[in-house]
Amino acid sequence: xxxxxxxxxxxxxxxxxxxxxxxxxxxxxxxxxxxxxxxxxxxxxxxxxxxxxxxxxxxxxxxxxxxxxxxxxxxxxxxxxxxxxxxxxxxxxxxxxxxxxxxxxxxxxxxxxxxxxxxxxxxxxxxxxxxxxxxxxxxxxxxxxxxxxxxxxxxxxxxxxxxxxxxxxxxxxxxxxxxxxxxxxxxxxxxxxxxxxxxxxxxxxxxxxxxxxxxxxxxxxxxxxxxxxxxxxxxxxxxxxxxxxxxxxxxxxxxxxxxxxxxxxxxxxxxxxxxxxxxxxxxxxxxxxxxxxxxxxxxxxxxxxxxxxxxxxxxxxxxxxxxxxxxxxxxxxxxxxxxxxxxxxxxxxxxxxxxxxxxxxxxxxxxxxxxxxxxxxxxxxxxxxxxxxxxxxxxxxxxxxxxxxxxxxxxxxxxxxxxxxxxxxxxxxxxxxxxxxxxxxxxxxxxxxxxxxxxxxxxxxxxxxxxxxxxxxxxxxxxxxxxxxxxxxxxxxxxxxxxxxxxxxxxxxxxxxxxxxxxxxxxxxxxxxxxxxxxxxxxxxxxxxxxxxxxxxxxxxxxxxxxxxxxxxxxxxxxxxxxxxxxxxxxxxxxxxxxxxxxxxxxxxxxxxxxxxxxxxxxxxxxxxxxxxxxxxxxxxxxxxxxxxxxxxxxxxxxxxxxxxxxxxxxxxxxxxxxxxxxxxxxxxxxxxxxxxxxxxxxxxxxxxxxxxxxxxxxxxxxxxxxxxxxxxxxxxxxxxxxxxxxxxxxxxxxx
Numbered sequence: 001x002x003x004x005x006x007x008x009x010x011x012x013x014x015x016x017x018x019x020x021x022x023x024x025x026x027x028x029x030x031x032x033x034x035x036x037x038x039x040x041x042x043x044x045x046x047x048x049x050x051x052x053x054x055x056x057x058x059x060x061x062x063x064x065x066x067x068x069x070x071x072x073x074x075x076x077x078x079x080x081x082x083x084x085x086x087x088x089x090x091x092x093x094x095x096x097x098x099x100x101x102x103x104x105x106x107x108x109x110x111x112x113x114x115x116x117x118x119x120x121x122x123x124x125x126x127x128x129x130x131x132x133x134x135x136x137x138x139x140x141x142x143x144x145x146x147x148x149x150x151x152x153x154x155x156x157x158x159x160x161x162x163x164x165x166x167x168x169x170x171x172x173x174x175x176x177x178x179x180x181x182x183x184x185x186x187x188x189x190x191x192x193x194x195x196x197x198x199x200x201x202x203x204x205x206x207x208x209x210x211x212x213x214x215x216x217x218x219x220x221x222x223x224x225x226x227x228x229x230x231x232x233x234x235x236x237x238x239x240x241x242x243x244x245x246x247x248x249x250x251x252x253x254x255x256x257x258x259x260x261x262x263x264x265x266x267x268x269x270x271x272x273x274x275x276x277x278x279x280x281x282x283x284x285x286x287x288x289x290x291x292x293x294x295x296x297x298x299x300x301x302x303x304x305x306x307x308x309x310x311x312x313x314x315x316x317x318x319x320x321x322x323x324x325x326x327x328x329x330x331x332x333x334x335x336x337x338x339x340x341x342x343x344x345x346x347x348x349x350x351x352x353x354x355x356x357x358x359x360x361x362x363x364x365x366x367x368x369x370x371x372x373x374x375x376x377x378x379x380x381x382x383x384x385x386x387x388x389x390x391x392x393x394x395x396x397x398x399x400x401x402x403x404x405x406x407x408x409x410x411x412x413x414x415x416x417x418x419x420x421x422x423x424x425x426x427x428x429x430x431x432x433x434x435x436x437x438x439x440x441x442x443x444x445x446x447x448x449x450x451x452x453x454x455x456x457x458x459x460x461x462x463x464x465x466x467x468x469x470x471x472x473x474x475x476x477x478x479x480x481x482x483x484x485x486x487x488x489x490x491x492x493x494x495x496x497x498x499x500x501x502x503x504x505x506x507x508x509x510x511x512x513x514x515x516x517x518x519x520x521x522x523x524x525x526x527x528x529x530x531x532x533x534x535x536x537x538x539x540x541x542x543x544x545x546x547x548x549x550x551x552x553x554x555x556x557x558x559x560x561x562x563x564x565x566x567x568x569x570x571x572x573x574x575x576x577x578x579x580x581x582x583x584x585x586x587x588x589x590x591x592x593x594x595x596x597x598x599x600x601x602x603x604x605x606x607x608x609x610x611x612x613x614x615x616x617x618x619x620x621x622x623x624x625x626x627x628x629x630x631x632x633x634x635x636x637x638x639x640x641x642x643x644x645x646x647x648x649x650x651x652x653x654x655x656x657x658x659x660x661x662x663x664x665x666x667x668x669x670x671x672x673x674x675x676x677x678x679x680x681x682x683x684x685x686x687x688x689x690x691x692x693x694x695x696x697x698x699x700x701x702x703x704x705x706x707x708x709x710x711x712x713x714x715x716x717x718x719x720x721x722x723x724x725x726x727x728x729x730x731x732x733x734x735x736x737x738x739x740x741x742x743x744x745x746x747x748x749x750x751x752x
Contacts, residue, residue: 004017008107016039034076037076044100087101184200185231189215189427196721199230199231200220209230216721237283256271257286271311273288273289278326278327279329281331292313294317299323322342325339326338332378336354337362346369348365362398363381365387368386370423384424391423393414437719437720445469448707471517471518473708482498483527484708493507493508495507507527508546515531517562519563526541541588552588557575560574560602561573567610572613577598582597583601596613596624597630601615605653614653656675656677658674659673684704695712
């Protein structure tokens with residue numbers, strides 16, 4: 001198929017000569033066999049390519065299952081199909097094969113064009129004359145020429161190394177992603193990158209066991225079967241054994257350290273641990289956590305041999321309650337990195353030198369680190385930190401020679417392409433693979449039509465796919481549409497839909513900044529919301545027509561709970577001020593900000609007549625006269641009108657009403673509706689099948705016909721494997737490859 005021509009379709013260009021795929025001019029990372037499969041389909045556009053033909057030309061000489069081809073086709077569709085595209089570019093022909101349906105343009109390859117131009121220009125009137133050119137001024141000694149070549153190569157190497165190092169992740173390709181209704185945590189790669197070990201619940205969700213899977217297949221293999229909970233699998237450096245913790249049901253404070261072979265057939269107990277373990281590079285000992293012999297309220301690290309005869313304490317407690325955990329032994333030095341926990345949220349990375357016994361604190365994240373691994377050639381760490389308000393992946397370079405050259409010493413950089421709410425991860429340098437886990441909730445967002453209830457039965461409802469659970473969908477003033485947050489297109493964004501969940505359209509992507517608290521303007525033309533960027537919330541608006549989002553506040557503190565004035569000319573929002581909150585009013589035209597309330601309050605909403613401002617304080621509903629002075633005390637008009645006022649979860653305030661969930665029965669929910677104009681309380685009909693404990697948020701249309709409800713149904717575990725990531729200079733990559741292949745695992749080199 002490399003006949004000197006390239007193929008173009010849509011935004012994509014495939015060049016078989018140089019074996020690369022670009023999208024809008026940007027290089028696309030793809031596996032070699034997936035490249036061959038896509039090239040085969042594109043080159044035979046409109047024709048049916050059978051599975052036998054695919055095996056013969058792509059998997060030549062290999063014995064594979066149909067599932068391998070189906071998975072490859074699935075990944076290609078995710079790569080080349082547009083998010084809003086109805087039909088895939090690769091069409092499945094039942095019992096025959098596949099066909100590429102999009103029109104393909106065949107053009108001359110860049111490499112072929114260059115060769116053609118060179119052959120013409122070398123003999124033409126514009127050919128370069130070697131004699132008499134600037135080359136004659138260069139000394140013709142072989143030593144000078146060799147030195148010049150070495151200098152040019154060195155400059156190119158350093159420049160390329162610098163550029164590669166400066167980019168956090170060059171490209172990301174999701175190799176496999178799947179979800180099953182159970183926990184899937186503690187992922188760890190085998191040294192050769194073929195298998196992934198992790199802990200998870202069985203199909204009946206009755207117990208945690210250790211599982212294995214190949215990195216490119218979702219099917220898992222159960223490695224251990226035991227009534228006790230088994231967690232934290234860790235591969236030995238030679239890839240032949242797996243160590244893990246077994247927690248007895250009778251004693252959750254101490255786990256047994258178990259070691260088994262990669263098939264789970266030979267199992268032996270080698271010691272006890274308080275909850276962490278890691279292999280030493282020689283594979284003959286483990287680093288485990290246990291109670292400090294001198295401070296029983298603290299947990300420290302020990303170096304223990306596999307036969308149980310030797311046990312030496314490495315770290316010491318710095319204060320009562322200190323926990324040293326998550327040991328990561330370095331491969332290239334006699335050091336152990338670990339996480340020291342001193343609070344409830346997380347800790348900081350420390351480094352212990354085994355030879356000298358010295359322990360040094362490396363990161364200063366103020367106790368926000370929850371998980372970490374060594375980085376490239378142990379010149380730094382990848383870590384999960386809550387510094388931005390949510391769990392994100394960061395890279396931290398250890399101060400040293402390499403880090404100083406590249407300007408990354410003691411500075412953490414956000415890995416932008418990785419998703420929010422990471423809990424754990426594992427990585428491998430060769431092949432470059434990264435797997436992360438997220439403990440996610442199984443949630444659902446429903447739009448319920450109370451008018452469709454009829455006959456006392458359950459009301460009709462529909463579901464919004466992949467809607468986010470931060471805030472319930474908000475109904476437009478006319479009640480015919482809802483605005484909500486969703487990841488339906490693959491990225492988080494603001495979406496609109498009809499009240500029957502149909503005609504869903506995306507207004508805008510939210511990018512890396514998490515948003516919440518959507519609210520409609522009175523005329524239904526715009527939406528206001530708060531967006532979290534770099535750990536700080538600001539107020540933004542966006543038009544119903546999907547116009548460019550507009551930022552309204554630029555303060556140094558959080559701006560929360562935005563809502564519109566009755567005339568749509570101003571926005572109220574809350575700004576934390578020490579132990580209290582201030583409520584401010586921002587003009588959308590002049591951008592002038594005025595303080596309305598200084599003694600605390602949340603969820604401000606202007607009354608329908610524009611004269612007062614409702615807000616919640618300590619569970620009570622207040623109404624403040626907007627003509628009053630800032631220092632005047634607020635007037636409490638409604639003392640706990642509901643059983644529990646929880647803004648954002650079970651309470652919604654509008655200029656006309658306040659609606660809350662009535663805690664009357666755990667079998668069904670009942671909505672209490674307070675008319676703010678008359679002061680009368682009305683109860684809606686019970687909605688069976690939804691317990692109050694399941695509800696995370698509610699929204700009500702102005703006519704009280706529709707109710708949006710966020711439901712928490714349970715928990716899901718998710719493991720995602722990513723390939724093609726890299727954060728290292730080319731020089732370090734070569735050194736790492738040499739150490740990995742020659743020094744540590746030389747038998748692989750001999751086999752090749």
